[in-house]
Structure formats: C-alpha cells, structure tokens
Amino acid sequence: MADHNAFPPDEYLSEAEVSELHDILTQQLDGLLEQGRRAVAEASQERTQEADELDIAITESNRDFQLRMADRERRLLKKIRHALESIQAGEYGTCESCGSAITYKRLLARPVARMCIDCKTEAEQLEGRRRFF
Numbered sequence: 001m002a003d004h005n006a007f008p009p010d011e012y013l014s015e016a017e018v019s020e021l022h023d024i025l026t027q028q029l030d031g032l033l034e035q036g037r038r039a040v041a042e043a044s045q046e047r048t049q050e051a052d053e054l055d056i057a058i059t060e061s062n063r064d065f066q067l068r069m070a071d072r073e074r075r076l077l078k079k080i081r082h083a084l085e086s087i088q089a090g091e092y093g094t095c096e097s098c099g100s101a102i103t104y105k106r107l108l109a110r111p112v113a114r115m116c117i118d119c120k121t122e123a124e125q126l127e128g129r130r131r132f133f
Contacts, residue, residue: 012093012101013092013093013101013104013107017104017107018087018092018093021083021087021092021107021108021111022084022087024108024111025080025083025084025087025111025112026084028076028080028111029077029080029081029084032073032076032077032080033077035073036070036073039066039070043066076112079112079114080111080112082112082114083111083112083114093107095114095115095116095119096114096115097115097116097119097123098115098116098118098119100116100118100119101116102115102116102117103116103117
C-alpha cells in the first residue's frame with residue numbers, strides 16, 4: 001500500500017546529492033578558516049602608529065568592518081558545522097520546523113538551510129511583524 005504522506009521522489013536527497021552538498025559545505029568551511037587565518041596574519045602585521053588623525057580614523061573604520069565580517073563568518077562557520085553534523089547523523093535535508101524534506105535546489109542555493117522554504121518564509125514574516133511592532 002502506498003504511503004500518501006510520502007514526498008515525491010524528487011524531494012528526497014540521493015546519496016550523490018548529499019555527497020555533493022557535503023563537498024560544498026566542506027569547501028566553504030575550509031575557505032572561511034583560511035580567510036580567518038589570513039585576517040589574523042594581516043591584523044598582526046598592521047602598523048600600530050598612524051601618521052595622522054585621518055589615518056587613525058580609517059584604520060578604526062577598517063577594524064570595525066573586519067570585526068563585523070568576522071562575526072558573520074563565525075556565525076556561518078557554526079551553521080556549516082551544524083549542517084555537516086546533521087549529514088553525519090543522517091538528518092540533513094529535513095526541515096527542523098515541520099519535518100518535511102528540504103529540496104535539493106534549496107540546499108544547493110543555501111547548503112546550511114535548516115528549514116524548508118515554506119517554514120523559512122513564515123518565520124521571516126513573523127520576524128518582520130515583530131520588528132514592526
């Protein structure tokens with residue numbers, strides 16, 4: 001007897017798709033870690049004495065920007081590691097909100113996605129309403 005609650009076959013991730021997404025996530029992780037190493041090396045090589053107030057202001061602005069980027073990268077690293085762990089656990093590609101399959105196309109576009117597009121859209125709409133009020 002057919003399971004009427006089953007997803008169409010194209011919504012399930014095949015082993016090859018999971019492997020491809022794993023490779024993408026691993027490449028992103030390696031790239032972010034390398035960026036972090038380069039940023040640390042560059043920061044340690046920066047001059048500590050600037051010539052004038054404008055140089056100091058520009059340096060501070062650049063440091064502020066670098067800190068914001070580092071924070072974004074840190075959050076992305078956490079998401080990538082979570083996705084890799086969910087692959088290991090066999091839970092990757094399942095919406096954490098409703099339990100439905102997250103489509104391969106969505107995961108290709110955003111490999112760290114933890115929700116299906118419907119749940120993510122709803123969550124963003126709720127978040128937008130909270131900010132409005």
